[in-house]
Amino acid sequence: MFGLVDGNNFYVSCERVFQPRLNGRPVVVLSNNDGNVVSRSPEAKQIGIAMGAPYFEIRGLLQQQRGYALSSNYPLYGDISRRVMARLADQVPAIEVYSIDEAFLDLHGLTKWLGSLDAHARRMRRDVLACTGIPTCVGMATTKTLAKVANRLAKKYPELEGILRLDTESRRERALRALPAADVWGIGRQYAQVLTAHGIRTAWDLAGVGETWARKNLGGVVGWRLIQELRGQPCQGLQPSEDGTLSRQSLRCSRSFGQPLTTFDDVWGALSTYMAKAAEKLRTQGGQAHLLTVFICKSQYDSRVRPPYTRSTTLTLPGGATSDTLLLLAYGRRLLERIYESGHSYVKAGVVLDGLEPPGRGLQLDLFAAAGSASPANDAKSKVLMQTIDAVNKQFGRNSVRPASSVASGNAPPWQSKALWRTPAYTTRLEDLLVVRVLLNK
DNA sequence: TCTGGGGTCCTAGGACCC
């Protein structure tokens, strides 16, 4: 039996923990750059604000309803997520952290010890709420996909009180009939259109399609697995997270710019900033990457711009896997030169580190390497240099040592994202801790 | 005026290996 626990309106719930005045009001959290709505309180959903809506389209409505819009505060959400996952991990044999606000639970064999699974799920919800302030829903079923279905319905129908268990044929059928096919995990916009065109409306209809049809229309073997999971046949196991964190195969840093950029130097300024961040993150995990991808995007919303909107290029690092910022910057600049076209304006750029390897795998040497590239001696020097940079940045602030290319001549760099309504990092920055004053009666 | 960021998995052709 799998469980799926998921935080309700997670980002909004995190904000409400520290700002009770947000309770009962329409609240939205915006994406980086204050662009789109990425989390909505129930009150915001009720007045018709759609997920992903551009902020400029809903601003009027929100003001009129005396609601709040907040910039996203990822350090806060990440920290609260960690606390939620730790509470859950304490109460089940194994947990797979699936995203910042979701985890699959291993519930196998628990009934033997705990009696009712529903009672255990209720206890977990109470515990997470009491310890972190985050409300959750729990779905339980024999496959991950059905656990997602159960979770979805538990959220949709308040009378279920946040819990739904699908462990009999009749319950499964009732649930699948109640869920639109488009809401099934793994059915996105494209596939939803295909299903509509074929008269497939509910998850129950979807569970009835044949193997050939599923493989042909729903992305090959992935689609067929989805169908089997809906039928109760598990195709995916639990992939336990080590110490409650995600183990990753790739790592990315990308941002939309605060304004469109039209020069190579500005785009490189932004990109080198992101590369330094990505490399630092990689070192924090103790890993190395052997694939480097750079991409730049033009505006999809500008009618003068023709597709493709994104250009990307990938390099297998000739010296083998690395986490050396300077080496990555040197290769990254060459990759940007490959795809950058002058005379265009760019709105976003990013870097992806792929092919992640744990440290200590041994350095792959390049027989024809030029001086200055990978060699055991250089590798040792680079390691010391990176450790020093990380230590300095930890002690004196994040940007104390950074690539010269990321230092803008003016005040704020032109690529700097907007975040006009960011709340404090209540739980991760000492200066931002709330102060509680106690008034004593004399 | 203003439209996110960070992930996963799969496919498929071509180069190259023995």
Place this chain on the structure above:
DNA sequence: TCTGGGGTCCTAGGACCC
């Protein structure tokens, strides 16, 4: 005129997820 079988890796792109 005739030209293998079984692999891996690289690269790009497309779908999905929260």
